[in-house]
Amino acid sequence: MQLRKENILVVDDDVNILELLQRHLQSWNYHVFKAISVKEAVTILRDTKIDLLITDLKMPEVDGFELIKFVSEHYPKLPKLVVTGYPSVQGSLAAIKSGVVDYLTKPFTKDELKSALDKSLITSEEKLQRIDTPSIAQNKAYGEIIGNSEKINEVIQLIERVKDNKATVFIKGESGTGKELVARAIHYQGKFSRAPFIAVNCGGIPENLLEAELFGYLKGAFTGAETNREGFFQAANGGTIFLDEIGNASLTVQSRLLRVLQEKEVVRVGSTKAEKVDVRIIAATNSDLREMIQKQTFREDLFYRLTVVEINVAPLRERKDDITLLVDKFIFKYGVEYKDRFLKITPEALGVLSRYNWPGNIRELENIIQRAVIMCDKVIDVEHFPDHLKHEITFSTDELVPLRVVEKQYIEKVLRATGNNKTKAAEILQIDRKTIRQKISE
Numbered sequence: 001m002q003l004r005k006e007n008i009l010v011v012d013d014d015v016n017i018l019e020l021l022q023r024h025l026q027s028w029n030y031h032v033f034k035a036i037s038v039k040e041a042v043t044i045l046r047d048t049k050i051d052l053l054i055t056d057l058k059m060p061e062v063d064g065f066e067l068i069k070f071v072s073e074h075y076p077k078l079p080k081l082v083v084t085g086y087p088s089v090q091g092s093l094a095a096i097k098s099g100v101v102d103y104l105t106k107p108f109t110k111d112e113l114k115s116a117l118d119k120s121l122i123t124s125e126e127k128l129q130r131i132d133t134p135s136i137a138q139n140k141a142y143g144e145i146i147g148n149s150e151k152i153n154e155v156i157q158l159i160e161r162v163k164d165n166k167a168t169v170f171i172k173g174e175s176g177t178g179k180e181l182v183a184r185a186i187h188y189q190g191k192f193s194r195a196p197f198i199a200v201n202c203g204g205i206p207e208n209l210l211e212a213e214l215f216g217y218l219k220g221a222f223t224g225a226e227t228n229r230e231g232f233f234q235a236a237n238g239g240t241i242f243l244d245e246i247g248n249a250s251l252t253v254q255s256r257l258l259r260v261l262q263e264k265e266v267v268r269v270g271s272t273k274a275e276k277v278d279v280r281i282i283a284a285t286n287s288d289l290r291e292m293i294q295k296q297t298f299r300e301d302l303f304y305r306l307t308v309v310e311i312n313v314a315p316l317r318e319r320k321d322d323i324t325l326l327v328d329k330f331i332f333k334y335g336v337e338y339k340d341r342f343l344k345i346t347p348e349a350l351g352v353l354s355r356y357n358w359p360g361n362i363r364e365l366e367n368i369i370q371r372a373v374i375m376c377d378k379v380i381d382v383e384h385f386p387d388h389l390k391h392e393i394t395f396s397t398d399e400l401v402p403l404r405v406v407e408k409q410y411i412e413k414v415l416r417a418t419g420n421n422k423t424k425a426a427e428i429l430q431i432d433r434k435t436i437r438q439k440i441s442e
């Protein structure tokens with residue numbers, strides 16, 4: 001029998017069902033990943049390319065319906081097969097039928113499982129064949145990229161252009177905008193998704209070690225080289241290598257990267273023998289490489305080799321329409337991870353997030369939500385945000401907000417300016433101390 005390569009994630013709080021499904025699936029040569037909770041399932045989905053989800057519906061804390069909702073929004077191409085021991089919930093499947101290929105009622109036979117499995121995978125393949133260029137209006141997620149904005153739509157259209165070939169891609173964007181997510185989408189949404197994807201942070205490896213880490217080395221090539229070792233390029237052979245912060249690479253490393261692009265071969269440190277590699281290079285930076293070229297710290301010939309296709313990832317302040325979707329994603333992720341429940345956020349808190357300019361981009365937003373999930377009980381409100389976020393809110397001329405929001409923030413500003421001196425603050429605000437105490441209490 002030909003070895004199948006599909007990865008199947010099975011989610012059920014019943015260990016016996018998990019083991020039964022695992023035995024059946026492995027007998028058909030599928031790769032099986034098991035999770036006894038939605039929390040574990042989300043972690044696996046985040047770190048592994050899954051081809052089919054099999055999930056129970058009735059589970060403690062976060063149930064299967066929430067998992068299906070999450071997968072439908074963030075992994076819209078992933079087929080879903082429901083296994084349930086409660087026939088009464090079948091009526092509820094109508095609400096999610098568009099996202100579920102089939103369902104089985106416990107107990108089921110091995111043949112019934114095989115039939116449902118084949119239907120799910122075949123339907124998935126047919127669906128993928130019918131998909132042309134994705135529409136962000138219909139799909140909120142593309143791989144791990146979340147958004148409805150025009151800026152994200154432009155990025156995804158470019159990814160669709162390059163995902164099935166090995167053209168060199170250059171991704172430019174501020175820190176925290178999600179450049180690695182774009183690189184992963186190029187790799188995992190295309191036909192080379194089964195090949196390796198190796199991510200290298202060129203700014204996180206000491207300059208004297210980067211060359212050896214990228215290209216490998218021979219025993220004795222330098223102090224500490226006790227064995228022969230392959231580099232990241234050899235490990236990525238047949239797939240993709242993502243070189244983040246490429247502007248941190250030394251001129252020596254840049255010269256060797258140019259050779260890889262021109263000759264499709266690498267030479268290990270301490271060797272003179274060239275090794276052929278078939279690797280797609282995706283590079284990224286938040287630096288201005290054109291300015292570095294002028295300063296002669298980046299090779300111009302390498303720049304043009306790297307920028308065959310250029311993708312610009314917009315900062316979050318230019319795609320604020322995506323904030324609500326990103327907030328939903330992070331609330332679900334950390335709500336499951338830290339609270340074992342699905343949390344909510346107040347309109348006031350969401351308004352604060354929408355008005356903030358996000359100098360740290362998506363990474364900052366994720367950190368803020370992660371903190372808020374830890375600080376809240378069931379509902380995230382403004383009080384769960386750090387002070388700098390609450391205090392640095394500005395309103396554009398076309399924004400209409402409740403008067404109490406403006407009043408609250410101005411009173412807080414005056415109190416900070418007076419060192420929390422209520423008497424002085426009351427004088428500035430032209431109200432009495434009783435009124436200011438009342439407003440502070442409110």
